[in-house]
Amino acid sequence: MSYHVPVLLSAKPPISNTPQWSIDTDSNHSFLRLQGDWILAHNPTISFDPTTLSSIPHGQTLKIDASHLKTWDSALIAFLWNVEQAATKIGLQLDIGDLPPPAVRLMALLPATPPPHARHIVKRVHFFEKVGELTLLCLNETGIFAQMIFDATVGALHVISGRSFMRKKDLFTDIWNAGPSALLIVGVVNFLLGSILAFVGLIELRKFSAEIYVTSLVGIACAREISAIMTAIIMAGRTGGAYAARISTMQGNEEIDALTVFGIPLASYILLPSIISLSLMMPFLYIYGTLIGIFGGFVVSMTMMNISPIGYWISTFDGVALREFVFGFVKSYFFAVFIATASCRVGLQAGRSAADVGIAATRAVVISIVGIIAMDAVFAVIANALRI
Amino acid sequence: MMCAAPSHSSPTVQPLISIRNMTLSFGSEIIQENISFDVRRGSIFAVMGGSGCGKSTLLKNMIGLLHPSSGQMFIDGEDYWAQDESRRSMINHRFGVLFQGGALWTSMTIGENVALPLEMFTDLPPKIIHELVRLKLGLVGMEHAINLFPSEISGGMCKRAGLARAIALDPDILFFDEPSAGLDPITSSRLDDLILALRDGLGVTIVIVSHELQSLFTIADDGVFLDAQKHTAIAHGSPTDLRNTCPIPEVKAFMNRLSSVSPTK
Numbered sequence: 116m117s118y119h120v121p122v123l124l125s126a127k128p129p130i131s132n133t134p135q136w137s138i139d140t141d142s143n144h145s146f147l148r149l150q151g152d153w154i155l156a157h158n159p160t161i162s163f164d165p166t167t168l169s170s171i172p173h174g175q176t177l178k179i180d181a182s183h184l185k186t187w188d189s190a191l192i193a194f195l196w197n198v199e200q201a202a203t204k205i206g207l208q209l210d211i212g213d214l215p216p217p218a219v220r221l222m223a224l225l226p227a228t229p230p231p232h233a234r235h236i237v238k239r240v241h242f243f244e245k246v247g248e249l250t251l252l253c254l255n256e257t258g259i260f261a262q263m264i265f266d267a268t269v270g271a272l273h274v275i276s277g278r279s280f281m282r283k284k285d286l287f288t289d290i291w292n293a294g295p296s297a298l299l300i301v302g303v304v305n306f307l308l309g310s311i312l313a314f315v316g317l318i319e320l321r322k323f324s325a326e327i328y329v330t331s332l333v334g335i336a337c338a339r340e341i342s343a344i345m346t347a348i349i350m351a352g353r354t355g356g357a358y359a360a361r362i363s364t365m366q367g368n369e370e371i372d373a374l375t376v377f378g379i380p381l382a383s384y385i386l387l388p389s390i391i392s393l394s395l396m397m398p399f400l401y402i403y404g405t406l407i408g409i410f411g412g413f414v415v416s417m418t419m420m421n422i423s424p425i426g427y428w429i430s431t432f433d434g435v436a437l438r439e440f441v442f443g444f445v446k447s448y449f450f451a452v453f454i455a456t457a458s459c460r461v462g463l464q465a466g467r468s469a470a471d472v473g474i475a476a477t478r479a480v481v482i483s484i485v486g487i488i489a490m491d492a493v494f495a496v497i498a499n500a501l502r503i
Numbered sequence: 504m505m506c507a508a509p510s511h512s513s514p515t516v517q518p519l520i521s522i523r524n525m526t527l528s529f530g531s532e533i534i535q536e537n538i539s540f541d542v543r544r545g546s547i548f549a550v551m552g553g554s555g556c557g558k559s560t561l562l563k564n565m566i567g568l569l570h571p572s573s574g575q576m577f578i579d580g581e582d583y584w585a586q587d588e589s590r591r592s593m594i595n596h597r598f599g600v601l602f603q604g605g606a607l608w609t610s611m612t613i614g615e616n617v618a619l620p621l622e623m624f625t626d627l628p629p630k631i632i633h634e635l636v637r638l639k640l641g642l643v644g645m646e647h648a649i650n651l652f653p654s655e656i657s658g659g660m661c662k663r664a665g666l667a668r669a670i671a672l673d674p675d676i677l678f679f680d681e682p683s684a685g686l687d688p689i690t691s692s693r694l695d696d697l698i699l700a701l702r703d704g705l706g707v708t709i710v711i712v713s714h715e716l717q718s719l720f721t722i723a724d725d726g727v728f729l730d731a732q733k734h735t736a737i738a739h740g741s742p743t744d745l746r747n748t749c750p751i752p753e754v755k756a757f758m759n760r761l762s763s764v765s766p767t768k
Contacts, residue, residue, distance in 0.1 A: 154625060155673075161634040188673050190631075193638040221642060221704035224697070230647040233654065235612065357560035468654050 134159035150183035153191035165201035176208040203227040263477035266382030280383035289392035309411030331434030333412030338439040342405040347450035351483035355458035359479030360464025390455040397451035519544040547709040549726030556731035599674035605665035607653040639667040659690040673738030683715040712760035
């Protein structure tokens with residue numbers, strides 16, 4: 116009995132060295148005859164239909180005849196491994212002694228019965244279980260967040276008393292990164308926002324011949340809301356993301372474990388420089404951003420309305436009370452503490468792989484931005500209650 | 504002084520890799536200079552030396568990650584660094600590299616890690632790629648982990664999966680950077696057996712950077728010894744020969760795990 120199975124799948128015309136196999140069975144022996152070049156370039160069929168072996172009498176050995184085999188590579192080994200697995204399943208012995216010695220060596224590495232594939236565990240959670248988990252997570256995170264703020268405050272007190280683990284070098288590096296390094300982007304964004312506000316405001320106010328009020332519009336909007344929020348969002352993306360990425364990378368390198376084993380408090384070593392630097396720098400970035408925003412409005416107004424430069428600035432300072440700046444300044448401080456603490460927390464919570472670093476940075480930015488907007492809403496309610 | 508003449512092959516047999524007068528440096532700091540050696544086809548060639556002597560830097564130069572300050576590397580007679588980038592990229596397809604920690608892409612499963620080079624550089628249909636991924640993982644005893652992520656397997660398994668990825672494209676030359684580092688003796692010994700089996704089975708040439716002596720004595724049949732103080736190769740030969748016959752004190756101390764370098768008697 117003879118099966119002859121053409122195995123070339125490609126559309127190319129058959130060539131003399133086409134990889135082929137056939138099974139010959141007589142009363143005493145069964146042979147798997149291989150011929151041609153069993154290389155991937157010839158696109159051979161690697162899979163093997165186990166039913167092809169069903170005609171071989173039970174107890175016989177399937178002997179491989181490689182006398183017409185020419186060149187070969189992984190394609191042959193992959194095919195033979197499939198044959199071996201199919202043969203083992205039906206209790207057939209496979210004799211590979213006729214194969215070239217390197218192929219025999221490779222076949223020896225492959226198990227005739229591969230172990231079952233391990234499954235990547237995906238936990239399925241019921242809806243109510245998920246709600247419960249999220250509730251507990253929120254409560255837990257609130258507690259951890261409060262604990263971190265408390266630890267950082269204690270750490271700050273230790274700094275004052277000179278018993279802190281915080282390195283001044285780290286603090287100055289963080290201050291530089293959170294402050295002077297961010298001047299350009301904060302300046303550009305606030306300048307453009309001030310310009311846009313002035314442009315849109317002028318077009319609308321012109322309808323009522325009230326163009327002069329553009330000075331108050333730009334001044335109050337920048338000082339009270341826009342500069343504070345935009346500067347915080349920029350710093351959340353720029354510095355908060357960097358904090359989370361840095362700390363999660365430290366997790367991956369076991370640096371956090373090393374700090375813990377040495378007994379160096381994370382609050383002092385990691386949290387404190389981040390919070391101090393950002394909360395010190397952000398209010399000043401806010402002031403800088405507000406002034407740049409007002410300057411942006413000034414530049415647009417000078418080109419679109421008939422007013423003297425000195426008149427514009429006098430009108431602005433008449434229209435914007437000092438309390439607007441104080442309000443924005445205080446908000447910026449709280450935004451900074453939130454961004455730094457949340458970003459460090461996300462970093463500390465991150466996994467240890469490269470992908471986790473990206474996830475941590477993204478989460479830090481998202482949480483910070485949502486937090487900033489939520490806090491701003493709370494500040495708006497407080498300001499209304501206090502009639503600020 | 505050389506324990507043996509630099510391992511230039513016989514004139515009739517062209518070595519697979521030839522390094523000629525290669526100098527490695529970072530800026531003005533010279534790591535190694537004037538290194539020359541040949542790697543015979545089908546051999547397992549060890550780059551030996553103490554910590555910080557520049558073994559891994561040499562490896563990075565050999566796989567094209569760093570450009571040597573001077574000197575040449577010939578692959579099958581072709582001057583690697585004289586080629587343009589696209590040609591070097593083609594030559595790189597002949598290389599398989601096992602990095603020290605496996606360097607698996609953590610966002611992909613083990614199977615996807617092995618499949619990626621096949622998907623990128625071959626026209627094979629997905630079914631054949633899947634069969635090949637199973638085969639490569641099967642050869643290193645990792646077929647069961649095909650659906651797992653690198654974070655779900657141990658360090659030794661990461662190395663074996665990294666090895667499966669290194670042989671994905673059936674390379675001619677395999678480069679191993681500290682393959683036994685961080686592995687227990689049994690796992691390390693199994694990895695040695697696997698390296699020998701792959702060399703014999705796939706017919707590849709292997710360049711291995713390591714200071715795991717037991718492993719080197721078992722698998723390497725040729726090598727070069729780099730010295731951190733002299734900043735050059737001070738001995739050539741198989742690790743076993745260097746241990747048994749090399750009179751250079753630094754080499755002798757290293758190969759025999761002696762704590763101090765004694766002068767030659």
